[in-house]
Amino acid sequence: MILLDYPYTSDFLIETVVKNQFPVVATKEAKEILRGKNANLISEENAIAWFISNQGSPVYTNSENSIAWIQQNLKGTSLCEKIETFKNKFRFRELIQEAYPDYFFKSASLSELGNLDITGFKFPFIIKPVVGFFSIAVHKVDKPEDWPSIVITIEKQIEKTKSLYPKEVVSNTDFIIEEYIHGEEYAFDCYFGEKGEPVILNVLHHVFTSENDVSDRVYSSSMEVIYRLYQPIIDFLIVIGSKIDLRNFPLHIEFRESEPGKINPIEVNPMRFGGWCTTADLTWFSYGINSYEYFFHSKRPDWEEVFANKKDKKYSLILLDNQSDVPQEDIDYFDFEAIAKDFENPLHVRKVNMEKFGVFGFLFTETSKGNKQELEEILHSDLKKYMVLK
Structure with missing residues (x-):
């Protein structure tokens, strides 16, 4: 089953979907993207029923935007839980912490950044949205004096992206601060x-x-x-x-x-x-x-x-x-x-x-x-x- 969504679906993916007759969830976005091509469209109602009765079957989406559809329509399924574990960078760090015991990471909200005490942090470090995409609002902080200007930049970037991507794609409020990995x-x-x-x-x-x-x-x-x-x-x-x-x-x-x-x-x-x-x-x-x-x-x-x-x-x-x-x-x-x-x-x-x-x-x-x-x-x-x- 495939979920097609904006911002972009390549001609190659569309050709592959049509050639193989992969089942495509017939969302409004998918129908617009396919533009009347002979695809194997499955109604949203039937797709939901299929997902629930066939948990563990292959599902693919070309876009982060489709995660919102999954979270709204398949709430409580194992698929939603797995997606959330990976999309939330803080939760993912917690998942693998045993394998990387010395790795520093911390969460903070957007409203907390301006007053956050970073004096005890290991420099340099990276700050980015807990749920993020396309390097949006990702910054490397080399020294304490750079922090105030970076916070201001982040606030401006998040305000700008609110209209471009849903919260399931880029978090407008929560951030992860983690040590910079060299290499x-x-x-x-x-x-x-x-x-x-x-x-x-x-x-x-x-x-x-x-x-x-x-x-x-x-x-x-x-x-x-x-x-x-x-x-x-x-x-x-x-x-x-x-x-x-x-x-x-x-x-x-x-x-x-x-x-x-x-x-x-x-x-x-x-x-x-x-x-x-x-x-x-x-x-x-x-x-x-x-x-x-x-x-x-x-x-x-x-x-x-x-x-x-x-x-x-x-x-x-x-x-x-x-x-x-x-x-x-x-x-x-x-x-x-x-x-x-x-x-x-x-x-x-x-x-x-x-x-x-x-x-x-x-x-x-x-x-x-x-x-x-x-x-x-x-x-x-x-x-x-x-x-x-x-």
Whole structure:
């Protein structure tokens, strides 16, 4: 069963849903998104009855927004409890605390931040919404004197996002403060199968410009990244599976590698792969793995076969966000053709309504070994060269 919702459903996901006739809950949003395509629509009433009588069967959603539907219509089910455990970053930290006994974390409400005594905290630390998405209101605090200005910034950001995302996607009131984890950051898509066995679908290196960077500009996948981190990730997923019973359950997980092979989770996103149909679609464009089909058909990637002719390639997901000083109202349009020409092998260009969602779009690329320069340049670019002004 699939729940389709805004802000974005890719053409690839829609094609997959129609081709496989995966049951889709016939919400108002899903019907608008499918635009009359020959999908296997199930009424909300029948979907609710099916969920309740088939708990543990595979369910997928492409959007955080659908969590609100689940919480409203499937209250009291094990599915709701599992979603809440992962979506609430504080509860998740409590869940795995035994495996990470020395890790510092604390919760606080938005109203408490201004008067919070942080003198005893370990610096640097990270503050972010207990329920969050898309790096909204996420900040690294390096020293006590930075705190007042960061609190003001957070208050402004939360006020701005109230109209964009429901409280089930971004918490407007509750925050988690946790120690800063040093090391390289990664993200991966996976699912727990029918018997609770973990399956990895892709692993991506989240590249930053500096330790203070919290943006989502570049994620890159390769044979080296997947092979090196495969077993540590499996071991980590087994820990999660020992704490909470997961079957037919998809996840998108972010973590830092504090030392070789040591995984320190940042957050676990339930019921989906990467937001905006990004990481799952990249897996298709790069490796020919349809993550949606693999989940519903309980398939495992044959990585040896996948990398037979892709050993020296790197596949990247690039977020095209405005990091310049150019106001949105001064931009006529973004030149997607120009940016695609600056890459060796652009695989897919995804355009997004900048005025509505705050980003221009996404770019999926294939880069050969030895051609790191194009990824370095886009990582540090403010994208001003691709903005056509009014």
